[in-house]
Amino acid sequence: MVVASNRGPVSFERDDDGKLVPHRGSGGLVTVLGGVLERDDATWVAAAVTEGDREVAPRGRRVEGAAQRVRYVDIPEQVYDGYYNGIANGVLWFVHHYLWDIARTPSFGEQTEQEWTDYVEANRAFARALAVEAKHDPVFLIQDYHLTLVPRMLRELVPEARILHFSHTPFAGRTYLRTLPDDMRRSILRGMLGADVVGFQGRQWGENFLLSVRELDGVHVDIRAHRAEVDGREVQVRSFPVAVGAQEIREAAASDRAKRARTQVEKIRGDRKLLLRVDRLEPSKNILRGFLAFELLLQKHPGWRGRVVFLALLSPSREEVPAYRDYGADCRATADRINAAFGKEDWDPIVVKVQENFTYAVAAYDQYDAMLVNPVHDGMNLVAMEGPVLNSRGGSLILSRNAGAFGRLGRHALAINPFDLSETAEAIHEALEMPEEERTRRARGLQRSALAHTPATWLAGQLRAIDEVRAPAP
Structure with missing residues (x-):
């Protein structure tokens, strides 16, 4: 199993003695996934944020006290700023949470175009790093709005890859999503469709996604069956409500x-x-x-x-x-x-x-x-x-x-x-x-x-969904 997210389960920094020391990552994703990925075949791919992360990036590292391995993607600082602050948090977070004062914002221009270029570059760097892990035929679990382009990019590099993309946020309704520049919106939708399974916290977010996808050329959508067909593949859209650890x-x-x-x-x-x-x-x-x-x-x-x-x-x-x-x-x-x-x-x-x-x-x-x-x-x-x-x-x-x-x-x-x-x-x-x-x-x-569900059952539901989609026809 390979998990990809912007932030990893740990970040590395040097202590007073010059030794690289891991520190637990923050955020709900680490809380939910950290405990259930303690297994020999689990690798977590994340962006290098600290200088210690960048030192570890070329070789990867086992997480102390767990079996999982963490590998970092070293993204140039300026590119990371455009990808993370510019597009992921400055645009996508706002559109999916309906946060814009629509009479005044957003206004997209040359700066947005450069930040979108950075977002594409960062996603491509993740896809390349994930492709290196494909030799073991893992399940790829791509996390959240930071990495919406990765499923399609990874699919192009590894056509037979088993891929799930999961959004921890809401997903904007199709009318509100149209505030995005057309090329950006279509790229995000097609990027996510590169997965075998597209997961959301609730059914309503999945329906929003399918209603937007239905507007794309060459994509057939069945809203009632919660699926789409693209490039001769079936893509299932499911809800997997996350659980507390x-x-x-x-x-x-x-x-x-x-x-x-x-x-x-x-x-x-x-x-x-x-x-x-x-x-x-x-x-x-x-x-x-x-x-x-x-x-x-x-x-x-x-x-x-x-x-x-x-x-x-x-x-x-x-x-x-x-x-x-x-x-x-x-x-x-x-x-x-x-x-x-x-x-x-x-x-x-x-x-x-x-x-x-x-x-x-x-x-x-x-x-x-x-x-x-x-x-x-x-x-x-x-x-x-x-x-x-x-x-x-x-x-x-x-x-x-x-x-x-x-x-x-x-x-x-x-x-x-x-x-x-x-x-x-x-x-x-x-x-x-x-x-x-x-x-x-x-x-x-x-x-x-x-307490009715656990992080382990949440993860197991996603793995079952991939197996069902990829199971050979009788």
Whole structure:
């Protein structure tokens, strides 16, 4: 098995003694796949990000404590910037999460053309690196919007390769996808069709993909059967909702660091109710509207003033992209304004911590009375599942209908339209005053649903799908 993703399971840096030392990679993909790929025939191909990664790149390296091997693709720095910051995060993330202020953005020009050239070059470098691994006839698992062109490029290099492309994000509807330059849009769609199986977190994203693919020349689409035919091949489009790694987060929650962090969280909450959010600091997570909804709660239900604290644990994200930096500044400024308007000497309504600290997050999961997960759109959202697994207070979940996790958790959560501040404020109010019996019932349902699947079963479903497509006809 060969996995390809922008970021790998580890990154290498030299310590004070000059020794190359691996550090665990961040992000949901590593959390989900890291534990299930500890097998002799697993290789993880990723972009070299650190100087240590580039030193390892020519030869690959075993991951310490696991059987898997990691191999790095050394992409020139300027090319990587255009591929990663310019197209992947500056264009594709925005289109698939419906984030543009469409009257003003996007406006594509010469800079976009150069960044698209960089994106193509980076994807080609990945395809070449993967082709080297093809001698063992592996299954190739290509991950996410960074590498949409790789399946077709790899297919051209290794025609008989077994390939799955999986999108962890939503996939934009065909009308919104048409905001992309035509050549870019068609290249992305045809690139993904190079796979045997194209996977998404939910069925609706797969249907969006097929509706766009149907507009391409030479492609036959059967929406009901969830498949397409291109170049004489069948391509299956399936949904594989990702699962939470319960063992890993429970081990993290039991650590000494987590116990110390739990003491800090308890100090922040005091004798008040705790409303929690855990997110990357970026626009799709809808942090700003969450703060505004909390402000509306304090205005409409003044009895909560001094009786609830909103703890926002936010990890820095893609600060090289101006829109992300500006959004982070707006979030901080809004929290400061609300604290100035409503705060007291012994109470800050909103406590914002911007840090990369998973241990602190799992400590906070244990303590919340209500958790707000209100993305504008999200492929899945692991936070919505991690929290109920660890929470010990019968905490309620306020969940956006546009999160992929809603399909799994929605009937036990308080559902909200992520754009509706009034509805969100009332849902927070309902969550905080919910009777204990109902809280307990909902919390148990959330935990059961979150634990119904594992990363191993998620991966096994994808491998079965490839086997079914490639099985010889009877």
